[in-house]
Every structure is written in structure tokens, then in C-alpha cells.
Amino acid sequence: MIRHLAGNLSLLRGGSGALLVLLHPLALAGQLWRPLAAKLDGFDILAVDLRGHGESPWDGKPFSIEDMADDLGVTLDVLGLDEISLLGMSMGGSVAMTFAGKYPERVRSLVLADTTAWYGENAPTAWAQRAAKAADTARADQLPFQLDRWFSPGFRESHPDEVDRVCEIFLHTDSHAHAAASVAMGELDARPLLFSVRAKTLVLAGEHDYATPPSMAGELAGAIPGATLEILPALRHLSLVEKPELAETIHRHLTETA
Structure with missing residues (x-):
């Protein structure tokens, strides 16, 4: 995959075929997707670094999930x-659903994990408290909390x-950008936008994800017109990283949409 800078x-x-944009979770970056992208044959993949994450710049000012969309x-x-x-996935999913609700004509198909x-x-x-810890705690000391949430x-x-x-990837994320994005997550309420989503939508949730549990996924699938819900046995919050073989499920959904 080749790095580009487009806009901010x-x-x-990398790849070729139908266009697929991948949006990463909080405090991570587009390179997270490399194993999954390698299994998604037939797609022109754009793995984006969201504002303040990876190599994308940030001006130090507060921002919202809608700003990221x-x-x-x-x-x-x-x-x-x-x-x-x-x-x-995770924060990236919140950005994705916000984008799909604000600009429904621009999203052909949608996967929310x-x-x-x-x-x-x-x-x-709660998220303001997490933001304070993100800014004030050494990044390595934050890993035990993250690892327990991320993976089985x-x-x-x-x-x-x-x-x-x-x-x-987490250790190289800017702590203050992590904190600002945490505040944005706390202020998130994309529920009014869900009814505007036109894209054929697949909602995925790890069975043992206690960060965004299956009940939240059920609410999403119930609010997005025509959405399908799939609960993934034994997985936690980074389901598509723990099991990149889910590329087959994603490929099938995207192909059926096309």
C-alpha cells in the first residue's frame, strides 16, 4: 500500500477494483488494516488516518465526530x-455512520464493526475522564486497559x-489527539442520522465486546433501514483484527451490494 496525503x-x-474506505478505532491508525486489506481481493482500498491519528495533522483545537466525517x-x-x-470499526464506525447519514448518496454499502x-x-x-487519562498517563501504562478490551x-x-x-500503533499516537478524540466520542449522538442511511448495511459485534456490547449493535441494526446484524462468537472489541478471516463475510456483503 502506498501513502498519500489528500485534503488534511x-x-x-492499494489494490484494484471497487473502492472501499477503511476507518480505524480510537488512538490507532490506518496501518491497523494491513492484514484485513491483504485478504480483501478485488477492492481499491483506502485506509485513512483520521484527524490527529497516524500521519494526519491536527491543529490542537477541539473537534467532533461530525468534523471527522x-x-x-x-x-x-x-x-x-x-x-x-x-x-x-469502533470510533471509525461512529465516523462512518455519521458520514453515511449526512451524505447518504455517497455511500453504496456500509460495514459497522x-x-x-x-x-x-x-x-x-465518562469520556472526559478517559480523555484526562489519555493525556496525563504514559502511553505504555495505558496498554493493559486497552489490551483487555481489544483482544480475547x-x-x-x-x-x-x-x-x-x-x-x-497505539504507542505512537499523540496523547493529546487521543484525548481530544475521546471528548468527541463522549459528545457523540449520531442516532438522528441513522434513519437517513441508504447504504446496504452490515453491523458486526464481538460477542464479548464490553466496550460497545452486542446490545449497542442491536440498536444500530434496528435503526438503520434494512441493516443486518451478525454477532461474532468469542471476539472482543477489535474483532476484525483478531479475526481477519472475516474478510470473507465483508467481501460477500460488499459484493452482494454491488
Whole structure:
């Protein structure tokens, strides 16, 4: 995959075929998707670094999930891309559903993994506390909390190289951008946009994901017209990293949509 800068976003691009944009979780980056992208044959893949993440710049000012969705729109305009398929996981899923709700004519098909439109009434307070920890705690000291959420114990034991790869992406994420994005997640409420989504939508949720549990996925699938829900046995929050073989499920959904 080759790195590009389009608009204010850096991205990795590779493959050929139908266009598929991948949006990563909080405090990670587009390179997270390399194993999954390698299994998604037949697609021109854009793995985006969202604002302040990876190699994408950030001006230090507060921003919202909607701002991140608008960043994507600008990048697509710069690249001359009108209609896309879109996959987002966790924070990336929140950005993806916001984009698909604001610009329904631009999204042909949608995959939302381990994500939500709203974290609940107490979200602003809870996420503000997480933002403070992200900014004030050494990044390496944040990893135990993250690892328990991201991966099942069995995967951590059996795939240490892949776990280390994801940890390195996290360690290189700017702490203050991580904090700003956490505040944005706390303020997220994309529920009013879900009814506007036109894209054929697949909602995926790890069975043991306690960051965005299956109940949240069920609410998404119930609100997005025609959406399909699939619960993934034994997986946690980074389901598509732990099991890149899910590329087959994604490929089938995107192909059926096309």
C-alpha cells in the first residue's frame, strides 16, 4: 500500500477494483488494516488516518465526530471520488455512520464493526475522564486497559506479534489527539442520522465486546433501514483484527451490494 496525503488526511492506498474506505478505532491508525486489506481481493482500498491519528495533522483545537466525517468528505472530493463503500470499526464506525447519514448518496454499502451511535447519558463525563487519562498517563501504562478490551485472552497468547504490532500503533499516537478524540466520542449522538442511511448495511459485534456490547449493535441494526446484524462468537472489541478471516463475510456483503 502506498501513502498519500489528500485534503488534511493521510491514507494508505492499494489494490484494484471497487473502492472501499477503511476507518480505524480510537488512538490507532490506518496501518491497523494491513492484514484485513491483504485478504480483501478485488477492492481499491483506502485506509485513512483520521484527524490527529497516524500521519494526519491536527491543529490542537477541539473537534467532533461530525468534523471527522467532514474531513473524509473533503478527502474524497480532492481524490475525485463520489461514491464509496465504507467500513469503520469502533470510533471509525461512529465516523462512518455519521458520514453515511449526512451524505447518504455517497455511500453504496456500509460495514459497522464494534461501534455505536451513542454511549449513553453519562458518556460526556465518562469520556472526559478517559480523555484526562489519555493525556496525563504514559502511553505504555495505558496498554493493559486497552489490551483487555481489544483482544480475547487466547488471541493475546497465541498471536503476540500481531498484538505487539497494534500496541506500537497505539504507542505512537499523540496523547493529546487521543484525548481530544475521546471528548468527541463522549459528545457523540449520531442516532438522528441513522434513519437517513441508504447504504446496504452490515453491523458486526464481538460477542464479548464490553466496550460497545452486542446490545449497542442491536440498536444500530434496528435503526438503520434494512441493516443486518451478525454477532461474532468469542471476539472482543477489535474483532476484525483478531479475526481477519472475516474478510470473507465483508467481501460477500460488499459484493452482494454491488
